[in-house]
Amino acid sequence: xxxxxxxxxxxxxxxxxxxxxxxxxxxxxxxxxxxxxxxxxxxxxxxxxxxxxxxxxxxxxxxxxxxxxxxxxxxxxxxxxxxxxxxxxxxxxxxxxxxxxxxxxxxxxxxxxxx
Amino acid sequence: xxxxxxxxxxxxxxxxxxxxxxxxxxxxxxxxxxxxxxxxxxxxxxxxxxxxxxxxxxxxxxxxxxxxxxxxxxxxxxxxxxxxxxxxxxxxxxxxxxxxxxxxxxxxxxxx
Numbered sequence: 001x002x003x004x005x006x007x008x009x010x011x012x013x014x015x016x017x018x019x020x021x022x023x024x025x026x027x028x029x030x031x032x033x034x035x036x037x038x039x040x041x042x043x044x045x046x047x048x049x050x051x052x053x054x055x056x057x058x059x060x061x062x063x064x065x066x067x068x069x070x071x072x073x074x075x076x077x078x079x080x081x082x083x084x085x086x087x088x089x090x091x092x093x094x095x096x097x098x099x100x101x102x103x104x105x106x107x108x109x110x111x112x113x114x115x
Numbered sequence: 116x117x118x119x120x121x122x123x124x125x126x127x128x129x130x131x132x133x134x135x136x137x138x139x140x141x142x143x144x145x146x147x148x149x150x151x152x153x154x155x156x157x158x159x160x161x162x163x164x165x166x167x168x169x170x171x172x173x174x175x176x177x178x179x180x181x182x183x184x185x186x187x188x189x190x191x192x193x194x195x196x197x198x199x200x201x202x203x204x205x206x207x208x209x210x211x212x213x214x215x216x217x218x219x220x221x222x223x224x225x226x227x
Binding site: 044056091104105 | 148215219
């Protein structure tokens with residue numbers, strides 16, 4: 001069964017450093033999402049992406065964040081200058097192109113720790 | 116916007132007992148999805164309900180969508196330790212882009 005993959009599974013970085021989190025969505029999906037989950041808290045929406053542009057973003061997704069689909073398979077989340085409060089699990093998700101309200105398939109996540 | 120509340124927030128059961136979690140919306144929903152997140156894991160889609168009064172079953176799990184499409188329930192019969200996790204009915208954003216808004220969900224623990 002196709003699945004969303006994410007790399008790395010864990011990332012430790014120093015405050016102020018840039019990180020890039022990578023995702024490979026399911027191949028025939030055209031809607032892509034990033035969510036994050038701070039330890040012990042609920043899953044929070046960050047951004048949705050369709051047709052090579054951001055379709056919606058949350059208040060969390062400020063100028064320090066960017067997303068990109070550099071080729072036909074990868075979908076990346078970049079945090080330019082990490083802060084301590086960016087420590088969280090980051091989930092990528094993708095959805096079928098026909099209806100964006102259809103099932104979202106989540107990747108296993110990248111656990112980011114900012115020191 | 117749509118507000119979907121889920122109860123209970125926590126449920127502790129003995130293995131073999133039944134479990135039910137409820138989602139209630141202030142407005143009519145076009146559909147409702149249920150997800151499960153195991154401890155340390157990622158959200159996993161369980162089911163989507165679309166029709167008024169719809170009932171779907173997956174083995175020991177029974178999902179219902181209310182007649183008014185404002186509430187939904189997930190019932191697990193004879194819980195097992197593998198049912199442990201958080202169950203969510205995230206609110207789809209109502210846009211065409213399918214943003215999911217997760218609440219706290221219902222955290223289920225099952226004592227062997």
